[in-house]
Amino acid sequence: MRASLIQIAVDPDESVNSRRERAASLVAAQRGADLVVLPELWPVGAFAYTAFEEEAEPLNGPTHEVMAKAAAGAGVWLHAGSFVERAADGTLYNTTLVFTPEGERAAAYRKIHRFGFDKGEAVMMGAGDELVTLALPHTTLGLATCYDLRFPELFRGLVDAGAETLVVAAGWPERRRAHWTLLARARAVENQAYVLAVGSAGTHAGIQQAGHSIVVDPWGEVLAEAGADEEVLTVEFDPAKVAATREQFPALKDRRLGLEPPAHPL
Numbered sequence: 001m002r003a004s005l006i007q008i009a010v011d012p013d014e015s016v017n018s019r020r021e022r023a024a025s026l027v028a029a030q031r032g033a034d035l036v037v038l039p040e041l042w043p044v045g046a047f048a049y050t051a052f053e054e055e056a057e058p059l060n061g062p063t064h065e066v067m068a069k070a071a072a073g074a075g076v077w078l079h080a081g082s083f084v085e086r087a088a089d090g091t092l093y094n095t096t097l098v099f100t101p102e103g104e105r106a107a108a109y110r111k112i113h114r115f116g117f118d119k120g121e122a123v124m125m126g127a128g129d130e131l132v133t134l135a136l137p138h139t140t141l142g143l144a145t146c147y148d149l150r151f152p153e154l155f156r157g158l159v160d161a162g163a164e165t166l167v168v169a170a171g172w173p174e175r176r177r178a179h180w181t182l183l184a185r186a187r188a189v190e191n192q193a194y195v196l197a198v199g200s201a202g203t204h205a206g207i208q209q210a211g212h213s214i215v216v217d218p219w220g221e222v223l224a225e226a227g228a229d230e231e232v233l234t235v236e237f238d239p240a241k242v243a244a245t246r247e248q249f250p251a252l253k254d255r256r257l258g259l260e261p262p263a264h265p266l
Contacts, residue, residue, distance in 0.1 A: 003235055007226050033234065034137075073103075082169055093125055094128075141165050164194065165194040173207050181214060215237065
């Protein structure tokens, strides 16, 4: 299976419309890939909080339209990263979209863990409340976004729902890049799954992005890692390695916590 992670740069002098079209052209260049992935909030920038209200759009808005056409044009499964969604009740969400190779929306995931503590995303956006997995021809994806990476229980829930490839779209800051790599590898090892974690490049409202998108196999080995600048990281991986790893080292079967308690005979 071939995956292309598009580590797009967010330039504050580039308009959102221009960046949508540029992202679409980058997707178009990935014809032949099975899966293409974009980062978190790339239309506006993950830390560009002041732009969230102005650039928010409905689920079927401009980003949806452009990305659907890009997926169909390239004939790829497209994880289109996330954008600022404005729901019908006015609530903003950090929402990820996934499209089929025919350009149909296959999944939408609203980020569950909002970053910012008492400011930014944490107070401006609503929290999602549903885990999302999606079956592709050769693997089942589990969707997560940036700050979610710090919460292992979310990923264990995705694995329990059948996920074999964990896809993380992020706008991770450079100052915490060591955590990005460490956590991506940890989520792969503890869940015996592939992790495809794509970050962005450039600066978001003055916050330097980490870049360094990474692909990790179920044993925690790094298959590919990007640098700090805009680039497309393409990697071939074998989805069958997930089942083989879980059979060879069946640690998931030894779980004792987080499961339904065993029934006790009367």
